[in-house]
Amino acid sequence: MTTNFPDRLDLLLEFGPEVLVNSIAITETFKVNFGFFTSLRMTEEVAGFPIKTFGNDRLGGAGMTGSAFKLLSFIYACDIIAGMNTLFYGDNLKVLRESIKDESVDLVYLDPPFNSKRDYNILYREPMGSSSSAQITAFEDTWHWTDETERTFQELMDTASPPLAEMMRAFRGFVGVNDVMAYLTMMAIRLVELRRVLKPTGSLYLHCDPTASHYLKILLDTVFGKKNFRNEIVWKRTSSHNSGKRYGPINDIIFFYTKNDEYTWNTIYQSYSENYLNKFYRHTDKDGRRYRLSDLTGAGIRHGETGKKWKGINPTAKGRHWMRPPSELDKWEKEGRIYWPSKGGMPAFKRYLDEMPGGPCQSNWTDINPISAQAAERLGFPTQKPVALLERIISASSNEGDVVLDPFCGCGTTIAAAEKLGRQWLGIDVTYLAINLIENRLKEHFPNSKFEVTGTPTDVASARDLARRDKHQFEWWAISLVGARPNNDKKKGGDTGIDGIRYFRVSPTETVKVVVSVKGGEHLAPTMVRDLKGVMERENAAMGIFISLEKPTAGMKKEAASAGVYKTPLGATYPKLQLFTIEELLNNAKVHAPSQDETFKKAGFIDTSKQQEIEY
Numbered sequence: 057m058t059t060n061f062p063d064r065l066d067l068l069l070e071f072g073p074e075v076l077v078n079s080i081a082i083t084e085t086f087k088v089n090f091g092f093f094t095s096l097r098m099t100e101e102v103a104g105f106p107i108k109t110f111g112n113d114r115l116g117g118a119g120m121t122g123s124a125f126k127l128l129s130f131i132y133a134c135d136i137i138a139g140m141n142t143l144f145y146g147d148n149l150k151v152l153r154e155s156i157k158d159e160s161v162d163l164v165y166l167d168p169p170f171n172s173k174r175d176y177n178i179l180y181r182e183p184m185g186s187s188s189s190a191q192i193t194a195f196e197d198t199w200h201w202t203d204e205t206e207r208t209f210q211e212l213m214d215t216a217s218p219p220l221a222e223m224m225r226a227f228r229g230f231v232g233v234n235d236v237m238a239y240l241t242m243m244a245i246r247l248v249e250l251r252r253v254l255k256p257t258g259s260l261y262l263h264c265d266p267t268a269s270h271y272l273k274i275l276l277d278t279v280f281g282k283k284n285f286r287n288e289i290v291w292k293r294t295s296s297h298n299s300g301k302r303y304g305p306i307n308d309i310i311f312f313y314t315k316n317d318e319y320t321w322n323t324i325y326q327s328y329s330e331n332y333l334n335k336f337y338r339h340t341d342k343d344g345r346r347y348r349l350s351d352l353t354g355a356g357i358r359h360g361e362t363g364k365k366w367k368g369i370n371p372t373a374k375g376r377h378w379m380r381p382p383s384e385l386d387k388w389e390k391e392g393r394i395y396w397p398s399k400g401g402m403p404a405f406k407r408y409l410d411e412m413p414g415g416p417c418q419s420n421w422t423d424i425n426p427i428s429a430q431a432a433e434r435l436g437f438p439t440q441k442p443v444a445l446l447e448r449i450i451s452a453s454s455n456e457g458d459v460v461l462d463p464f465c466g467c468g469t470t471i472a473a474a475e476k477l478g479r480q481w482l483g484i485d486v487t488y489l490a491i492n493l494i495e496n497r498l499k500e501h502f503p504n505s506k507f508e509v510t511g512t513p514t515d516v517a518s519a520r521d522l523a524r525r526d527k528h529q530f531e532w533w534a535i536s537l538v539g540a541r542p543n544n545d546k547k548k549g550g551d552t553g554i555d556g557i558r559y560f561r562v563s564p565t566e567t568v569k570v571v572v573s574v575k576g577g578e579h580l581a582p583t584m585v586r587d588l589k590g591v592m593e594r595e596n597a598a599m600g601i602f603i604s605l606e607k608p609t610a611g612m613k614k615e616a617a618s619a620g621v622y623k624t625p626l627g628a629t630y631p632k633l634q635l636f637t638i639e640e641l642l643n644n645a646k647v648h649a650p651s652q653d654e655t656f657k658k659a660g661f662i663d664t665s666k667q668q669e670i671e672y
């Protein structure tokens with residue numbers, strides 16, 4: 057069932073103040089953020105209801121007031137699976153299928169990996185101006201034909217609409233079974249889901265580049281229908297690119313499709329080009345206002361007011377009529393809006409530049425610059441798109457309060473733009489680093505933003521599951537629990553015995569390093585702590601943090617204690633080597649360390665190096 061929240065809000069408000077329990081936060085979030093409310097309903101504090109879980113059988117539960125009953129009925133009626141403003145960590149196909157309802161999203165923007173056959177690194181700057189940039193492989197942009205792809209292809213043959221199944225079969229015959237076909241198969245099954253979750257008035261923007269845009273257009277035509285193709289937007293993403301013996305490839309392609317003929321649309325205006333201004337806005341008033349001239353008459357004669365003489369000029373004699381009745385022309389004359397040519401002739405209307413909205417935006421976007429190395433919004437995430445690009449798309453194809461979904465959300469550009477423009481949002485990414493980056497971005501740029509993160513471990517069992525499924529993602533997640541960021545690129549074979557790194561400022565001029573080691577396995581031994589001690593010495597680290605899934609042994613604790621304490625220049629002392637279990641960290645255990653933290657957020661994501669050279 058689709059929920060139209062603004063309509064439901066009126067209904068809810070009717071139920072009276074006691075339903076909006078003594079919490080201003082609730083009334084506020086009702087208006088903008090249903091997801092927050094959805095999660096709140098589980099807590100006693102908000103509900104004030106003697107109920108924590110929520111289900112059909114509990115609706116009439118003992119102890120609830122009539123209003124509370126209505127409130128819960130209301131929530132139930134909304135039938136919400138995912139609250140809005142949610143970050144999902146996981147494969148978007150699974151998340152779409154399990155958590156995003158049919159026809160619940162107004163706008164989808166997706167910027168999937170482009171089959172460029174390369175890995176993308178996140179760059180981290182060292183805090184005290186060190187020249188070397190740590191690089192971590194954020195995601196691998198390589199699709200191979202595997203058993204899984206074959207299964208997905210067969211699923212498309214069995215379940216997709218006949219045109220899509222037929223098209224994929226033809227693609228396979230023509231493209232062959234290779235990486236490109238794997239990429240197209242992965243995209244096809246997701247596009248079907250993305251169309252499903254779009255509201256009937258919804259739109260989809262697919263960001264890609266000429267590597268695969270020709271194939272993707274065919275795919276989109278098949279999934280959305282040719283008649284729902286609206287634009288191929290060409291975005292000039294950089295000013296030049298040297299490429300021997302061919303023209304420099306400097307543009308991306310963004311396909312714009314809608315689900316139907318009727319869709320949300322707000323015309324976007326762009327400032328006029330210098331060329332246009334010089335050609336048309338050639339006049340300037342005494343007070344400096346720039347203007348162009350427009351006809352005051354239109355073709356054809358009229359017998360009413362607009363056909364009459366004005367200021368001695370008879371438009372009928374010239375086979376024309378005034379654009380407005382003479383009384384209005386008088387008003388314009390008084391306002392100084394009529395232009396009289398010095399050599400005589402027909403007067404004209406002055407159209408002032410400062411009153412014009414600009415020109416309607418065209419499909420060739422050359423006015424949104426790539427993120428420069430110095431840009432404040434730069435996070436060091438490869439393939440990060442400018443917020444201005446997403447602001448344009450979101451403003452054109454959604455309204456305030458609408459739901460925007462980015463199923464390949466990277467470092468969260470769509471989410472930041474949606475948050476800024478008062479939209480609800482859903483973001484999905486399969487890389488834990490991306491999710492962590494977005495959490496930090498939101499906390500830093502939108503401290504009042506309310507959102508949920510799902511898919512990341514919330515208890516020991518799910519942490520163990522992640523460790524079993526993906527060691528790297530588990531380590532990235534575990535070090536984030538102590539505010540650290542990855543240190544070396546193990547995906548590329550580098551292993552220095554350090555999984556994470558964190559910095560603390562201990563005086564105005566001194567920052568110390570803390571190294572983090574994570575063990576996701578079942579077998580722990582004192583030698584592991586001893587190894588970390590060795591690494592701390594080698595790296596000249598002030599402190600070390602050892603994180604494990606299992607409880608440390610007595611021998612390990614003894615080994616950690618033998619490391620002694622770290623003393624800051626101001627004389628505070630902290631255990632030099634601290635052991636934590638995942639369970640303790642999930643229960644909010646904190647690292648004992650100086651409070652002036654100069655680490656992750658500010659130092660972490662600013663790149664000063666070569667990212668600009670990344671080529672898709």
Ligand SMILES: C[S@@+](CC[C@H](N)C(=O)[O-])C[C@H]1O[C@@H](n2cnc3c(N)ncnc32)[C@H](O)[C@@H]1O
Nearest residue numbers: 147148167195440441464466467469485486487
């Ligand atoms: C090109 S980047 C997106 C960049 C983003 N537009 C931004 O401005 O930051 C593609 C992202 O898709 C993610 N990704 C790749 N495959 C995915 C999948 N199956 N499910 C969810 N996310 C995926 C990658 O981890 C990566 O962060």
